Amino acid sequence: MNIFEEYNHKMNRRNFLSGSVLGLGATALSGLMNDNNLISSDLQLPHFAPKAKRIIYLFQSGAPSQLDLFDYKPKLKEMFGQELPASIRGEQRVTGMTAHQKSFPLAGSKFNFAQYGKGRIWLSEILPYHQQIADEMCVIKSMHTEAINHDPAVTFLQTGSQQGARPSFGSWVSYGLGSENKNLPAFCVLLSRSNNGDQPLYAKLWNNAFLPSEHQGVLFRSGDDPILYLKDPKGIDKFSRRDMLDALAKLHKLEIEQTLDDDLNGKIAQYEMAYRMQTSVPETLDVSKEPDWVFDLYGKDARKPGSYAANCLLARKLIENDVRFVQLYHQGWDQHGNLPSEISKLAKDVDQPSAALILDLKQRGLLEDTLVVWGGEFGRGCYSQGKLTVDNYGRDHHPRCYSIWMAGAGVKKGFTYGETDDFGYNIIKDSVHIHDYQATVMHLMGIDHERFTFKTQGRRYRLTDVAGKVVKSVLA
Amino acid sequence: MKIMFLTDFFGRLHPLLVHLPIGILLFAFALILFQRFQKVEVEVAISFALLLGSISAVFASAAGWFLAQSGEYDSDLVFQHQWMGIGTAVFSFAAYFIKRIRDILTTITVCALMVTGHFGGNLTHGEDYLFPKKKSVPLEMMPTIDSVQQEVLKASPAELASANLKTSVQIQPNTEKTQRVKTSFIFRDAVLPILEKKCFSCHSATKKKGGLRLDTEEFILLGGKNGAILTAGNPENSSIYLSMLLPEDDDNHMPPKGKPQLTPQEIAIFHQWIKEGASFREEMKVFLDHQEEKKEVIENKPVIVSAPKTAVSPSFVQDVEGSILKNKMEAVAPAFLNQLKQQNIMVSNFGTNSNYLMVNFVNVKDYRSALIDEVLKLGDKVVRLRLSQQPVSDSDIKKLSALKNITRLNLEKTAITDLALNDIKNLPNLEQINLYGTNITDNGLLELANCAHLKVVFLWQTKTSAKGIEQLKRSLPNVQVELGGVQFAKPDTIKTKNLD
Numbered sequence: 023m024n025i026f027e028e029y030n031h032k033m034n035r036r037n038f039l040s041g042s043v044l045g046l047g048a049t050a051l052s053g054l055m056n057d058n059n060l061i062s063s064d065l066q067l068p069h070f071a072p073k074a075k076r077i078i079y080l081f082q083s084g085a086p087s088q089l090d091l092f093d094y095k096p097k098l099k100e101m102f103g104q105e106l107p108a109s110i111r112g113e114q115r116v117t118g119m120t121a122h123q124k125s126f127p128l129a130g131s132k133f134n135f136a137q138y139g140k141g142r143i144w145l146s147e148i149l150p151y152h153q154q155i156a157d158e159m160c161v162i163k164s165m166h167t168e169a170i171n172h173d174p175a176v177t178f179l180q181t182g183s184q185q186g187a188r189p190s191f192g193s194w195v196s197y198g199l200g201s202e203n204k205n206l207p208a209f210c211v212l213l214s215r216s217n218n219g220d221q222p223l224y225a226k227l228w229n230n231a232f233l234p235s236e237h238q239g240v241l242f243r244s245g246d247d248p249i250l251y252l253k254d255p256k257g258i259d260k261f262s263r264r265d266m267l268d269a270l271a272k273l274h275k276l277e278i279e280q281t282l283d284d285d286l287n288g289k290i291a292q293y294e295m296a297y298r299m300q301t302s303v304p305e306t307l308d309v310s311k312e313p314d315w316v317f318d319l320y321g322k323d324a325r326k327p328g329s330y331a332a333n334c335l336l337a338r339k340l341i342e343n344d345v346r347f348v349q350l351y352h353q354g355w356d357q358h359g360n361l362p363s364e365i366s367k368l369a370k371d372v373d374q375p376s377a378a379l380i381l382d383l384k385q386r387g388l389l390e391d392t393l394v395v396w397g398g399e400f401g402r403g404c405y406s407q408g409k410l411t412v413d414n415y416g417r418d419h420h421p422r423c424y425s426i427w428m429a430g431a432g433v434k435k436g437f438t439y440g441e442t443d444d445f446g447y448n449i450i451k452d453s454v455h456i457h458d459y460q461a462t463v464m465h466l467m468g469i470d471h472e473r474f475t476f477k478t479q480g481r482r483y484r485l486t487d488v489a490g491k492v493v494k495s496v497l498a
Numbered sequence: 499m500k501i502m503f504l505t506d507f508f509g510r511l512h513p514l515l516v517h518l519p520i521g522i523l524l525f526a527f528a529l530i531l532f533q534r535f536q537k538v539e540v541e542v543a544i545s546f547a548l549l550l551g552s553i554s555a556v557f558a559s560a561a562g563w564f565l566a567q568s569g570e571y572d573s574d575l576v577f578q579h580q581w582m583g584i585g586t587a588v589f590s591f592a593a594y595f596i597k598r599i600r601d602i603l604t605t606i607t608v609c610a611l612m613v614t615g616h617f618g619g620n621l622t623h624g625e626d627y628l629f630p631k632k633k634s635v636p637l638e639m640m641p642t643i644d645s646v647q648q649e650v651l652k653a654s655p656a657e658l659a660s661a662n663l664k665t666s667v668q669i670q671p672n673t674e675k676t677q678r679v680k681t682s683f684i685f686r687d688a689v690l691p692i693l694e695k696k697c698f699s700c701h702s703a704t705k706k707k708g709g710l711r712l713d714t715e716e717f718i719l720l721g722g723k724n725g726a727i728l729t730a731g732n733p734e735n736s737s738i739y740l741s742m743l744l745p746e747d748d749d750n751h752m753p754p755k756g757k758p759q760l761t762p763q764e765i766a767i768f769h770q771w772i773k774e775g776a777s778f779r780e781e782m783k784v785f786l787d788h789q790e791e792k793k794e795v796i797e798n799k800p801v802i803v804s805a806p807k808t809a810v811s812p813s814f815v816q817d818v819e820g821s822i823l824k825n826k827m828e829a830v831a832p833a834f835l836n837q838l839k840q841q842n843i844m845v846s847n848f849g850t851n852s853n854y855l856m857v858n859f860v861n862v863k864d865y866r867s868a869l870i871d872e873v874l875k876l877g878d879k880v881v882r883l884r885l886s887q888q889p890v891s892d893s894d895i896k897k898l899s900a901l902k903n904i905t906r907l908n909l910e911k912t913a914i915t916d917l918a919l920n921d922i923k924n925l926p927n928l929e930q931i932n933l934y935g936t937n938i939t940d941n942g943l944l945e946l947a948n949c950a951h952l953k954v955v956f957l958w959q960t961k962t963s964a965k966g967i968e969q970l971k972r973s974l975p976n977v978q979v980e981l982g983g984v985q986f987a988k989p990d991t992i993k994t995k996n997l998d
Binding site for chain 2 (some may be wrong): 343344
């Protein structure tokens with residue numbers, strides 16, 4: 023028999039597996055055990071002194087038009103109705119909604135702009151309350167993303183991947199830093215919307231994916247029952263609920279001994295958290311004792327449960343109780359048509375409450391270690407979608423550049439970063455990719471995004487995937 | 499421009515591509531041996547391997563040629579490597595086409611391949627990588643400059659003069675006293691070994707990253723693409739020193755992340771050397787015996803200067819917390835941390851390598867003075883303390899004066915009065931204090947004037963007055979007072995458009 027055949031015979035799959043499993047197994051086991059050590063020591067977060075201990079993320083879902091809010095482009099007004107130069111547009115894709123358009127007429131913003139604060143921050147007239155927080159704002163005008171449609175873009179921003187099935191930003195932070203307040207979840211989610219029929223949001227956006235399940239975002243609903251099924255059912259009192267949970271935990275522990283299933287530890291933790299939340303949540307979310315001036319500050323909508331203003335107020339109350347990550351979503355910014363009137367309405371929804379939140383955190387001393395982020399998933403284009411008239415136009419999705427702002431712990435105050443060209447179409451200076459932005463926020467929380475990983479399915483994952491660079495220029 | 503970029507990029511693929519011919523040609527050679535000794539016919543496989551190997555060798559050579567254009571490599575070494583590499587490619591093609599003497603040609607190819615590989619290794623890792631040369635003086639032997647000094651006893655003035663003194667030292671004639679000469683050759687004995695060990699791999703004859711060579715005096719003085727790197731006498735103005743101090747993940751940090759880093763001791767040597775004039779020669783100092791020789795001890799810690807890039811605020815405010823966190827602190831016993839956790843006192847640290855702590859009472863439901871006593875056991879480890887909304891009394895605050903390292907203290911909505919501030923002034927490092935929602939008055943505020951490092955005071959919903967705050971600001975001009983009570987003024991709608 024020649025050597026090749028002999029080798030082939032020896033190396034068939036079955037022989038290989040049976041022959042090598044014992045030898046390799048021992049090596050693998052020792053490797054695995056070291057690995058676990060590594061992971062547990064890795065988790066002594068933060069990696070370095072954090073600037074921000076808490077985050078409020080004011081997510082503006084649907085993609086607000088940067089050209090009508092922050093990124094002032096007089097050139098677009100000057101060239102109103104003229105064709106977008108091909109040299110600017112390049113060969114980048116546009117969505118199916120405008121790809122068929124024969125003409126791309128430039129649409130300057132209908133709104134007036136002016137500069138405010140010591141940092142001369144540009145603000146549109148539809149954000150009048152923002153004028154008063156201009157000295158706290160750090161505006162990034164050069165954000166860009168890879169996705170061109172809402173769901174992949176929001177998923178990308180929240181999880182670092184367009185496809186989903188990865189943990190949300192808040193879940194990562196909860197997993198890494200845990201909760202300061204043991205009676206409230208580390209990652210809280212609040213939803214509000216402007217109209218019915220807006221772009222939908224899904225629970226996958228605040229999902230823990232492969233991280234232990236107690237790091238999932240907890241959605242607080244508006245109304246009497248902020249968290250479904252948290253209350254004891256009729257006829258069950260506190261004591262029998264306690265007994266039930268104790269007995270259940272015992273059963274779970276028996277099962278853990280048998281199967282080593284770590285998810286069950288997560289379950290026990292969640293039941294306990296839910297039990298504590300039965301008192302802590304109604305206490306924290308109760309706004310009935312808030313004085314009138316608070317509602318004057320956040321706007322009269324703050325009395326309407328489920329509104330953005332009410333959620334901003336709740337965000338402040340959660341942060342006051344040391345919740346790690348509060349995620350708000352305000353839906354309705356997707357203005358493909360009738361943009362001027364629609365965006366005025368949305369701006370009115372968020373303008374005063376966002377500004378009020380900053381000022382309220384500031385007077386309580388919370389802005390010193392809380393980071394607030396305001397922004398959407400991508401930007402909107404500089405040419406009109408649909409018919410352009412003197413005071414009406416629409417804007418299609420535009421992932422190549424958009425603006426967000428941050429305020430609070432660790433970021434520069436009254437500062438603008440990044441520049442777009444005269445058409446607001448391409449970035450010409452200091453671009454910030456989604457992964458860069460995520461790396462920067464992680465950095466502010468004292469986390470090195472490259473070292474913060476979770477191993478599952480044979481590889482290590484991180485929020486920033488394999489990219490991301492901390493934008494040091496925005497750090498205070 | 500675009501072509502330049504492409505060729506640069508292709509050139510950088512060289513380290514990747516070279517492994518293809520190495521693997522494939524060696525495999526062809528192995529097949530030839532296999533055929534000869536096992537007496538089997540694998541001629542087709544050999545031909546195929548040789549063809550593939552020669553093509554990949556051509557690509558590797560081409561990429562190498564582009565890489566050499568960057569000019570970062572020593573031209574002599576590149577010359578040898580380049581022609582051996584091209585030779586390898588030529589011989590491998592020959593072996594493919596001339597079947598008659600294929601065995602011989604392949605053997606030559608493989609030899610050429612080995613030599614090329616060796617030269618290539620020398621180029622990237624330095625010539626003494628494979629067989630390190632013996633260093634004349636090992637670095638460990640010279641931790642301080644003091645160890646490289648000689649004493650010349652009773653040297654006559656003439657002798658000293660003949661020693662070609664650089665430093666002019668007045669030597670009094672007719673003196674009976676002993677004179678001592680201290681010579682130090684700090685560059686040769688202390689600086690050069692560090693450069694050799696940690697910098698030469700990228701900045702010397704073989705490789706000149708950033709156009710910078712550090713292997714001779716002339717090149718060090720010349721600097722790199724970004725100009726001079728050394729300002730004699732002024733380390734804070736010398737980029738060679740500053741680049742060592744930058745945080746490791748800064749792009750300008752040297753040596754780059756992942757390469758062997760300089761120890762604080764080594765950085766201190768650079769600091770010392772530049773500060774003393776960055777001399778490349780042997781220096782002598784003459785001391786008269788009665789003159790106390792000033793001991794030069796190299797501090798273990800490098801001097802921290804703020805990196806010039808990040809300097810933003812015009813008036814420099816000292817970061818007290820930052821400097822506290824830099825000091826060493828022993829870790830707290832895990833058992834004790836657990837004990838605190840049982841009492842709902844939340845403790846978190848300032849990072850993986852820091853043993854300083856932030857203490858938070860947010861989970862405490864049954865506050866009592868005894869809990870403060872527990873925190874006191876942590877001593878100087880406590881840097882931030884958050885007692886918000888707890889019924890903290892003035893006598894509890896009195897105890898806190900033992901926690902000298904507190905920089906941030908949260909006392910908002912507690913039961914403290916002016917009396918407490920009397921004790922707070924004993925916290926020397928306090929930078930922020932939150933007093934909103936307490937019964938503090940102007941009298942208490944006056945006490946805060948003693949906290950020299952105070953930067954922010956939160957005074958919303960207190961009984962203080964504008965007059966008191968003004969007084970505080972007079973003694974602490976840099977302090978920022980947050981008064982809160984914000985209500986929106988009627989917003990400026992620019993050209994008054996009603997949006998309703």
